[in-house]
Amino acid sequence: MTPEQVAQLSQVIAQQSGTPAGAYLVVGILGALLVAVLGFAAWLLKDLRGRIDDDIKKNAAGTEDLKDLIRDEVKKVWEHISRTERNMPLTYVLRDDFIRSMNQFDRKLDRVLERMDEMDGNRRRGGDGGPAEAAGA
Secondary structure (H helix, E strand, C coil): CCHHHHHHHHHHHHHHCCCHHHHHHHHHHHHHHHHHHHHHHHHHHHHHHHHHHHHHHHHHHHHHHHHHHHHHHHHHHHHHHHHHHHHHHHHCCCHHHHHHHHHHHHHHHHHHHHHHHHHHHHHHCCCCCCHHHHCCC
């Protein structure tokens, strides 16, 4: 619409505004504008919904890739845990085994210290502290 046509239309509306036909004209123009605005809003909403649907589809595809990646990583972690469990008896000592071994070591050390005390006692009494004297011969 050109500026001259808009001016002519506004003059016609001004002339007809006092008559019933003018009122119908004003209501018709306002109705047409309302329909145009609502149509444009509907088109925008439809376009927006289409974009959102596209984004949802893209995200769903990305989510599947991410799920596959997470599954692979979890599988690797479980394999590492299994390997560690298999190697634990070769790498670590159980607490009970350690205590048993230390008790054996303590008994041997006590026997060595007893023999050293016997040898030291024999030396103080005048013996040479040899194995024959330490054995009580």
